[in-house]
Amino acid sequence: MLILVLFLLLQETTALPIATCDGLLAETQAISDRLRDARRFDGVMPDDLLRQFAARAREARLCYDDRAPEHLGLLYRRELYALRWLRRYEEAIHVASEALSHDALSPTERAYLYYDRANARARLGRSVEALHDYVEALARTPEHDAEQRASLLIEMGFNSRQLRDVTAAASYYRQAEQLLRSRPSVDRSRLAFLLRQKADLALTSAENDSLLEAGLRDALEAAQLYLESGSANLLYNAGTAYLTASQLSDALGDAAQAIELARQAEAFGQRTRSSLLRAGALRTLGTLEARRGRTQVAHTHLLDALDHARQAGYTEYEMLIARALGDLELGRQHLAAAKDWYQQAIRHAETLRASLGTTDWSVMAFDQWQGPYTGLVRVLLAEGRVQEAFLTLEQTRARHLRDLHRQAQLMGDLSDHDRLRIDSLAQQLAEVRNQLSHRTSADAMARLKLQETRLMTELDAVLDLEPQATLLPLPPLQEALRERGQVLISYFVDPADPAFGVPAFTFAFVLTPEAVTGVALDVTADSLETLMASISPLFRARPGESSGEASSLPTSGLTFRSPTTPGLQERQFDTDALFRLHQALIAPLQPYLPEQGRLVVVPDGMLFMIPFGMLLEAETPSFSYEGAPFLVRRYAFSTELAASMLLRPSPPPRKASLDVAAFGRTRFDTPDPGALPGRAPLPDLPAVADELAGIRSLFRRTRIVQDAEATETAFFRLMNEPTALHLASHALTSPSPLYNAIVLWPDDRADGVLFFHELKRHRLSTPLVVLSGCSTADGTLAFGEGMQSLQYAFHATGVPSSLATLWLVDDRAMSRIMEAFYRHLGDGHPKDVALQRAQLDYMDAAPASAQSPFFWAAPVLYGDPHPLHLSRPFPWGWLLGLLVGVAFLILLPRVVRSSVRLTRSFA
Secondary structure, three states: OHHHHHHHHHHHHHOOOHHHHHHHHHHHHHHHHHHHHHHHHHOOOOHHHHHHHHHHHHHHHHHHOOOOHHHHHHHHHHHHHHHHHOOOHHHHHHHHHHHHOOOOOOHHHHHHHHHHHHHHHHHOOOHHHHHHHHHHHHHHOOOOOHHHHHHHHHHHHHHHHHOOOHHHHHHHHHHHHHHHHOOOOOOHHHHHHHHHHHHHHHHHHOOOHHHHHHHHHHHHHHHHHHHHOOOHHHHHHHHHHHHHHHHHHHHOOOHHHHHHHHHHHHHHHHHHOOHHHHHHHHHHHHHHHHHOOOHHHHHHHHHHHHHHHHHHOOHHHHHHHHHHHHHHHHHOOOHHHHHHHHHHHHHHHHHHHHHHOOOOHHHHHHOOOOHHHHHHHHHHHHOOOHHHHHHHHHOOOOHHHHHHHHHHHHHHHOOHHHHHHHHHHHHHHHHHHHHHOOOOOHHHHHHHHHHHHHHHHHHHHHHOOOOOOOOOOHHHHHHHHHHHOOEEEEEEEEOOEHHHOEOOEEEEEEEOOOOEEEEEOOOOHHHHHHHHHOOOHHHOOOOOOOOOOOOOOOOOOOOOEOOOOOOHHHHOOOHHHHHHHHHHHOHHHHHHOOOOEEEEEEOOHHHHHOOHHHOEOOOOOOOOOOOOOEHHHOEEEEEOOOHHHHHOOOOOOOOOOEEEEEEEOOOOOOOOOOOOOOOOOOOOOOHHHHHHHHHHHHOOOEEEEEHHHOEHHHHHHHOOOEEEEEEEOOEEEOOOHHHOEEEOEOOOOOOOEEEHHHHHOOOOOOOEEEEOOOOOOOOEEEOOOEEEOHHHHHHHOOOOEEEEEOOOOOHHHHHHHHHHHHHHHHOOOOHHHHHHHHHHHHHHHOOHHHOOHHHHOOEEEEEOOOOOOOOOOOOHHHHHHHHHHHHHHHHHHHHHHHHHHHHHHHO
């Protein structure tokens, strides 16, 4: 007891008087006033005064030592304000986290602290964590505080744009604008900030001049509003608006205006001593000067920009500028310097990607951060280091898919509590996304996007998986090819960068069990696009997009492209174009390929759209297909997203209770599977019934689930029971990959639309999934991940192989090919060979008018080609015939002897 009393007395004697603490609080107020005046009149705040502000605020809150909780939130915010302007972001995050651990703070104070921590995280490129904090801040901000809520929504829109979630960004901006314009007097500075953000969104997502022009008007209006305020502290914001206007002018082709606006932005950066603004302006000027051929000036601008980006601590700017310097040096053929810059940019890109975890944002954002990797591949190839270039390129491919597989493997190490938590969050996320799939108001969509953001970040936090870039060892890849009996072709299609004088470049790697060979191809991304478009109108739209869709910034809801019946032009593939594609993509590789056999292809970019088996080895009369030397006659093909997928662990041995579980829907008149927007009524598929009946007859243990029985409930109940899972129905494709879907039958538990995002949260052990509907391999193209389609979703669940279609198929032709495919699988052939033989069977039996590749080339095998163990029906007919034959042989001598005796008796 005596020790306790002495301890308490010591505590009382060491605590400073409240008057001293009040004096420190007053001092922070005085410094705050001086900083406000400095920013208002000079546009900048001295670093020494900011450091003093942070120190005094910290001393004051430690002095009070919980004796004055009413001052705690204010002092934390003042310290955080100073740390932010001093660009001490990591320290700011630590202080904000410490502050949020106090229970004494009011909801409003907590909202501001979440805002401060989000701002610091955003500056470090940790966009997912920042967005989560903004959502938490918004949840605690009172409804009547419209201006603060608008500010938060604008910041959330900015972070969503960083994550390449354009739909969410547009939704947040729209809601912020409604809040600001609903006020009796509009806050001009906040409105200007919003207009600039909208202009930035137009710059990153618009695809036509009208949207770019609207963005330019927004940016210039924002700059004018800032300047009219007469406040020096808004000069930085005016400069950022001019920078966005410069980039929009450049996109519209007005180089002179772009340079003038960028110079104005850089001048504002100097006046406000903003390293971040100067970095952006100098980077833009460097790009513009490089385009004018002034490479030395461009080099100087970019180096200055990098210095300022480092001072600002803005990781993404550092990555983009280092990549630009690499491109500049590559254009000047300074390979060593280019390599150094690309490697530096890659380190930044990996840091940024790690901050995204394994969320869906990592695919969207990483798709935009590939330049450093492709640049490094080019340098390595120029140095003749083919093997290193191949392995470097492999680092960029199927990264998200590999992360998902690794995540699934780690699930077994989690506690029961965490597994239950993950299941609960995944279920809630699926429900929110199902609501987002239906047309809804902008306000409702904004609320749902907030829920989606919170759930996604919470799910990623529980899993806590840091994505990794690993350089694959070559020998195991070659051993896998030897075991499969395949040769791998990996394509690299890199477009030109006119700004830095980097030409278009296309390359192919051929990997055999013995060697890696590289071949430069005499074709460019642009010429490939032109050549593919001449095959058929089916190839004229970009992956995942419809040529008839207008470009716009989404504000609410989703759209779905509906299946339509292809016309004669779509069905007739140009044989000349198919021959020229062969000459461009395969003929140069022929010396390194076997005469015949099995090939696995890793496509790149638009090459994911074409099945290589339909290419022609020789010229044939136009639109003449009968007996034509299609490449499928020589090779069996399979497709992989990356060579590394050859090394994915083989699924453990399993005893399937079914050979095939086949789901099919033939009627689509009623009931309608949900009021999905932008979708016309679906046509019936009568041939699906024949397709399912053919499958039933081929195997001993089949389960056919058709029409009203083919529900999502039945699907999830049966999905892990068969060796092969077959789905024959319409597929719906959406510009948002998460909402690609296959249409089943609705019941009282589900709407019958099986979405990509619903599949991703399950684990499947089925060795093969067959998606015989239209366009089940079509989707939005993501760099390194291929088409974000339904087949990708199944691979994300752990399915090792899938068969899916690249375009709108002919119902009856597909039915015949599917039956033949299963028949050859049942005979023990590998999956790629079974598909090859099924396609050849179709061509041999079809009339000349139906031998166009349109009818037979759409199905493509993705993943593991190994044969399946399927049980064929017991051969009752053959056995009966055998018994009859044996009986006949047994009875034949008796019949002969009787005949002889009868003949003799007559004689």
